[in-house]
Amino acid sequence: MDRLSSTFSALADPTRRAILARLALGETSVNELAAPFEMSLPAVSKHLKVLEGAGLITRGRNAQWRPCKLEAAPLKEAANWIDFYRKFWEASFDRLDAYLERLQSGDAAPDGPKAPKKKGRKNGCK
Amino acid sequence: MAANEITAQEFTISRTFNAPRDIVWRAWTEREALAKWWGPKGCVIEVEELDVRAGGTFHYSMEMQEGCKWWGVFHYEDVVKPERIVFVNSFSDEAGDIARAPFSESWPREIRNVVTFHDEGGKTRIELRGRPIRATAEECAFFEGMFGSMQQGFGGTFDQLDDYLATQK
Numbered sequence: 001m002d003r004l005s006s007t008f009s010a011l012a013d014p015t016r017r018a019i020l021a022r023l024a025l026g027e028t029s030v031n032e033l034a035a036p037f038e039m040s041l042p043a044v045s046k047h048l049k050v051l052e053g054a055g056l057i058t059r060g061r062n063a064q065w066r067p068c069k070l071e072a073a074p075l076k077e078a079a080n081w082i083d084f085y086r087k088f089w090e091a092s093f094d095r096l097d098a099y100l101e102r103l104q105s106g107d108a109a110p111d112g113p114k115a116p117k118k119k120g121r122k123n124g125c126k
Numbered sequence: 127m128a129a130n131e132i133t134a135q136e137f138t139i140s141r142t143f144n145a146p147r148d149i150v151w152r153a154w155t156e157r158e159a160l161a162k163w164w165g166p167k168g169c170v171i172e173v174e175e176l177d178v179r180a181g182g183t184f185h186y187s188m189e190m191q192e193g194c195k196w197w198g199v200f201h202y203e204d205v206v207k208p209e210r211i212v213f214v215n216s217f218s219d220e221a222g223d224i225a226r227a228p229f230s231e232s233w234p235r236e237i238r239n240v241v242t243f244h245d246e247g248g249k250t251r252i253e254l255r256g257r258p259i260r261a262t263a264e265e266c267a268f269f270e271g272m273f274g275s276m277q278q279g280f281g282g283t284f285d286q287l288d289d290y291l292a293t294q295k
Contacts, residue, residue: 005166005190011229012194081233082137085256091166093141093252096153099163100145103153 007074010054015039016047023057023070033068137237137256147243150250151208154241160184174222179205184213185222196228203238211241214259234258 010016019033034044048068051057055074060067143150153159155178161171165188174197175185184200197218204212215237216224227233238259244251 005168008166008229009190009194017229081230081258082135084233085137085237086139088166089139089254092164093139095163095165095167096150097141097143099159100143100149100153103149104145 006054007056010050010056013047013050016051019044019047019051019068020056020070020075023068027060027067027069029065029067031065135257138254140251140253142246142249142251144249146248147208147245147250150252151243154178154211154243155205155207160186166190178202178211183222185218187220197222197225199224209243212238213241214238215256236260 015037018037022028022033022036030041030044030048033048034041037044048057048059052059056071058069058071060069145153153163157173157176160176161173164186165171168191170189172187172189173184174187175183177183180202182202182205184202185197186199187195187197189195197220199216199218199222200213201216202211202213204210216235217227217233219225224235226235236259237256239254239256242253244253
């Protein structure tokens with residue numbers, strides 16, 4: 001999955017947005033992060049993994065408490081609807097470009113592997 | 127309403143595609159084509175409904191990653207083949223009713239886009255201008271909205287976040 005999609009998905013969850021808001025005040029441990037959320041540590045860790053995967057946070061290497069730190073750059077990118085919307089269209093235009101090229105070379109096969117059709121969770125992101 | 131529209135910033139993007147205008151037009155107006163290019167790389171689009179004419183709707187689902195499916199709509203306001211399409215783009219629910227963005231309370235609910243197709247001798251230049259409509263001032267500021275609701279709980283302030291981000295540049 002590309003960066004834009006992972007950023008979108010990571011931000012789609014209110015708990016993850018709250019975690020980012022907390023981290024904006026400074027780096028902190030998982031225990032401290034979990035305190036206001038009434039959530040188990042594994043549940044918080046899962047959210048942190050998603051945020052880390054999207055490049056929105058980094059974790060310290062110190063095995064004792066591995067502090068979480070907000071990464072400002074990708075968050076700044078996502079900070080303004082115009083920037084975000086532009087990325088959305090740029091990404092779409094890249095695909096349109098590739099689609100038109102395939103179409104005119106006579107090969108209009110679908111791009112890339114299709115995700116398996118499965119009816120699962122609706123309107124949400126885990 | 128007029129005052130609100132003045133506060134909304136305009137978004138523009140332009141690109142030249144290496145294909146004749148009628149082919150590019152079809153890519154914007156045919157079901158199979160739209161499903162192949164609309165949305166970021168890696169997302170899977172399914173077209174629920176497509177009726178490209180004034181008053182018509184494009185209703186689609188977007189699977190951004192496994193288990194993460196969002197819906198969206200275009201409501202077409204003006205369609206002049208092969209030159210111009212005006213549509214209002216929104217997130218929606220499964221039924222096609224306009225909904226909040228899944229990732230933000232303050233993403234504009236409705237963005238009106240004007241797309242023009244310019245014939246440039248076998249190539250086609252697309253110009254797109256987008257602007258939130260019926261948006262509140264709050265909605266126009268995605269950033270503030272995204273964190274605004276979180277502030278009380280943590281005793282922080284948006285200013286602090288702003289300062290912090292400024293130091294990270």
